[in-house]
Amino acid sequence: MGAEVQIEAxxxxxxxxxxxxxxxxxxxVASAGIALAALLLVAMAASAWWIHVSQRGTIETTRAAQAQxxxxxxxxxxxxxxxxxxxxxxxxxxxxxxxxxxxxxxQIVLPxxxxxxxxxxxxxxxxxxxxxxPAGQQPEASRGNEHGIVRVACPMDITxxxxxxxxxxxxxxxxxxxxxxxxxxxxGIGAIALFALLLIYRRMRGxxxxxxxxxxxxxxxxxxxxxxxxxxxxxxxxxxxxAWNDVVxxxxxxxxxxxxxxxxxxxxxxxxxxxxxxxVCDALAQGLLLIDDRNHIRYAxxxxxxxxxxxxxxxxxxxxxxxxxxxxxxxxxREVAGGAARKRFTLDVxxxxxxxxxxxxxxxxxxxxxxxxxxxxxxxxxTQQRVAEEARHSFVAQATHELRTPLTNIRLYVETAIxxxxxxxxxxxxCLNVINGEAxxxxxxxxxxxxxxxxxxxxxxxxQDDVRIEAVFAELQADFQQQAEEKKIAxxxxxxxxxxxxxxxxxxxxxxLHNLVGNALKYTPDGGKVSVGLDAGDGQLAVHVKxxxxxxxxxxxxxxxxxxxxANDPRVAKITGTGLGLxxxxxxxxxxxxxxxxxxxxxxxxxxxxxxxVMAKAA
Amino acid sequence: xxITEQRxxxxxxxxxxxxxxxxxxxxxxxxxxxxxxxxxxxxVVDMSAVPFVDSGGLEALLDxxxxxxxxxxxxxxxxxxxxxxxxxxxxxxxxxxxxxxxxNTAVRSFL
Numbered sequence: 001m002g003a004e005v006q007i008e009a010x011x012x013x014x015x016x017x018x019x020x021x022x023x024x025x026x027x028x029v030a031s032a033g034i035a036l037a038a039l040l041l042v043a044m045a046a047s048a049w050w051i052h053v054s055q056r057g058t059i060e061t062t063r064a065a066q067a068q069x070x071x072x073x074x075x076x077x078x079x080x081x082x083x084x085x086x087x088x089x090x091x092x093x094x095x096x097x098x099x100x101x102x103x104x105x106x107q108i109v110l111p112x113x114x115x116x117x118x119x120x121x122x123x124x125x126x127x128x129x130x131x132x133x134p135a136g137q138q139p140e141a142s143r144g145n146e147h148g149i150v151r152v153a154c155p156m157d158i159t160x161x162x163x164x165x166x167x168x169x170x171x172x173x174x175x176x177x178x179x180x181x182x183x184x185x186x187x188g189i190g191a192i193a194l195f196a197l198l199l200i201y202r203r204m205r206g207x208x209x210x211x212x213x214x215x216x217x218x219x220x221x222x223x224x225x226x227x228x229x230x231x232x233x234x235x236x237x238x239x240x241x242x243a244w245n246d247v248v249x250x251x252x253x254x255x256x257x258x259x260x261x262x263x264x265x266x267x268x269x270x271x272x273x274x275x276x277x278x279x280v281c282d283a284l285a286q287g288l289l290l291i292d293d294r295n296h297i298r299y300a301x302x303x304x305x306x307x308x309x310x311x312x313x314x315x316x317x318x319x320x321x322x323x324x325x326x327x328x329x330x331x332x333x334r335e336v337a338g339g340a341a342r343k344r345f346t347l348d349v350x351x352x353x354x355x356x357x358x359x360x361x362x363x364x365x366x367x368x369x370x371x372x373x374x375x376x377x378x379x380x381x382x383t384q385q386r387v388a389e390e391a392r393h394s395f396v397a398q399a400t401h402e403l404r405t406p407l408t409n410i411r412l413y414v415e416t417a418i419x420x421x422x423x424x425x426x427x428x429x430x431c432l433n434v435i436n437g438e439a440x441x442x443x444x445x446x447x448x449x450x451x452x453x454x455x456x457x458x459x460x461x462x463x464q465d466d467v468r469i470e471a472v473f474a475e476l477q478a479d480f481q482q483q484a485e486e487k488k489i490a491x492x493x494x495x496x497x498x499x500x501x502x503x504x505x506x507x508x509x510x511x512x513l514h515n516l517v518g519n520a521l522k523y524t525p526d527g528g529k530v531s532v533g534l535d536a537g538d539g540q541l542a543v544h545v546k547x548x549x550x551x552x553x554x555x556x557x558x559x560x561x562x563x564x565x566x567a568n569d570p571r572v573a574k575i576t577g578t579g580l581g582l583x584x585x586x587x588x589x590x591x592x593x594x595x596x597x598x599x600x601x602x603x604x605x606x607x608x609x610x611x612x613x614v615m616a617k618a619a
Numbered sequence: 620x621x622i623t624e625q626r627x628x629x630x631x632x633x634x635x636x637x638x639x640x641x642x643x644x645x646x647x648x649x650x651x652x653x654x655x656x657x658x659x660x661x662x663v664v665d666m667s668a669v670p671f672v673d674s675g676g677l678e679a680l681l682d683x684x685x686x687x688x689x690x691x692x693x694x695x696x697x698x699x700x701x702x703x704x705x706x707x708x709x710x711x712x713x714x715x716x717x718x719x720x721x722x723n724t725a726v727r728s729f730l
Contacts, residue, residue: 285691306690383629384729558625
């Protein structure tokens, strides 16, 4: 662990050092400058040495040539003088010539080795010319130099005498003064060259620093630690550095743009998901509220705003008690949202709306969210369900009563017939007649209930046939005459002499008209009048059923056609009925392409008009 | 434009009479918007007495159903004649409304 830390520390030091160097921009330039200077110095030293060596060679060669030339001339001159036996002149000439040419040694040597003439008189071994010239072979010319000394041997051929050799030894003067001068010159040139290099280096330094820095940055980028701050160069390094910085900035911008795009894409997807959820919640007909532990509304769907009659933006973030004034609901919300209760509450709340009662069902459910308790409140408008439920309850009560009445009558008359009818045919006949009537009433009630069920199921259909209206009215008359007489009601059928034939469902038309006439008798007090009229014209048949009964208030006139509805009249409440008759009658009329209308006045009586086309092709 | 109201249970049936065109359009639209607010959406438009609808009328009905969509509801029409149903089909707007054969069926749909 410690080692890793040390390595990291040393790495960071190295990076820092590299960055410092990078900011100076000298790393490459400095080393290149030093290398160039060293190369220059080495080259100059090598040049100086080479010049020195070749100059010495040249001096030696020149000296040797000089000695050779002088030796040859001296040899030719002394050959002439010796052939004339002028030894002293020869010796003088040799001594003078040797000194003149700055020879260290100049002597004429005979083949036997005796020195005939020399610069140094002490070296002369032959006092005079030999009488007999020593024999010997023609000596060879030679030239050589060693350790700063040039040796030259010039062969001599003395006419009439023989051979001899002129030996010359000459020191080589390398001229120390000129050597120093040359080295000083080279040094000067070197200094000038170095100075020029410095000047060029200074000029190039700016650009080279930038290039070096770019190289360092590239190495750094290749190493993987390429943060844009680390890659940026000092703008002092010139236009190249600025261009590099622009490139790095562009790349960084692109990278950020890329990241931003990806983030946007991801957020967009989340947003879409959120939008989808919101759309789903908004499609709910039930109001939906999410309430936090401080009783603030965190979410509300569109239906919630409608049901609470508030604006959605006002709901969001608002206190729930501002929008719901029902204490029991608020109490439940507080308990659940505060985490005090984990159970579920369902509360039906009635409220007054535009004169009619509405019923809202509030359901409170606990929701766990971000480790905080909160409550989900759903609101449902169940007014119509409640109305339907009440109507059904009422129907069940009425239907039970309606069914029980004929059943009770049947049971009583059966008992009477059994007890008394055996011996009394008149009583038996009366009983059977009543039983028959009650059985038909039961059949009709059951038929009505089945028809309503068919209407509910959408299977209430007509069985079309030709219907003779006079037969229908004859049946009605037969059915109701007795009932009218019992209530002392004057029941009249005002029918034209000729009745049309219509196309329709006979049983259902009878059902509809039976209901209308039955209602008229039912809701007309004793001693009243009921008249049934018929108009046939304009291609339609209109049956009017007019009574002098209770009449129907204006508010109730349309409602009486609703299923299970019974008018809000205390007189009506005393009379049994299912609340289905008019619903069925209107349904029958409409299926035949007609309708039933009401013209009524409270306490004065009503007129129901059943209209249908004569040749109905409906449904 | 005459608009009769009939309450069936907790549902209000609005029955406009006459063609839904021109100056009648804003009248009906305002009535529907008011009814929407008052009845919490428990209403039906009985189209049996409307012979035809122009583009402005369609637009008004669309505006109302869109307003109702915000509360998760949809405008219920009933007894529209063949002409109006064809117009709705041709303009691909049928799906924007719930259509019923008659008002009773429409009222029952609230159960």
